[in-house]
Amino acid sequence: MTAVIWSRENDGLSTSLAGILESVLPVEEIRSSSCLDDLRDILMGSRFKDSLVVLLPADCQDLKDLQSVKDLLERVRIILVAPDRDAETVALAHGLRPRYLGYRDGPLWDVVAVMTKMLEKMDRTGAPQAGAREE
Numbered sequence: 001m002t003a004v005i006w007s008r009e010n011d012g013l014s015t016s017l018a019g020i021l022e023s024v025l026p027v028e029e030i031r032s033s034s035c036l037d038d039l040r041d042i043l044m045g046s047r048f049k050d051s052l053v054v055l056l057p058a059d060c061q062d063l064k065d066l067q068s069v070k071d072l073l074e075r076v077r078i079i080l081v082a083p084d085r086d087a088e089t090v091a092l093a094h095g096l097r098p099r100y101l102g103y104r105d106g107p108l109w110d111v112v113a114v115m116t117k118m119l120e121k122m123d124r125t126g127a128p129q130a131g132a133r134e135e
Helices: 012-024 036-044 060-073 087-095 108-121
Strands: 003-006 030-033 052-055 077-082 100-103
Touching (some): 003 036, 012 030, 012 108, 036 060, 052 108, 060 087, 077 108, 087 100
Parallel strands (some): 003 030, 003 052, 052 077, 077 100
């Protein structure tokens, strides 16, 4: 299992989530990215197929920019933490087809709970474990 955190801003949320990932995954299986081109390169690598990707867009423009890698995001499990609850933001967020959509103004525990559950249900190759119900 590998995980990627994408955030253009190195803020408290991305740092907190990276720390949580480091407590359950080996450091070499975690990638952080703040550049869309880097995210594209990471997702194109076969090692990251069927991985967990946590997207932390700072604003609606970030969500618009993420549309350019939408096809690559289709083969990974996405947790997206939207910057606000505006109708355009929510529509763009849903367009990326996340397994879970949270909000920056919401509690962190819900994102952590979903992320932890997804990691527990996946084996080292990114496939659901036997008997695990898909999210």
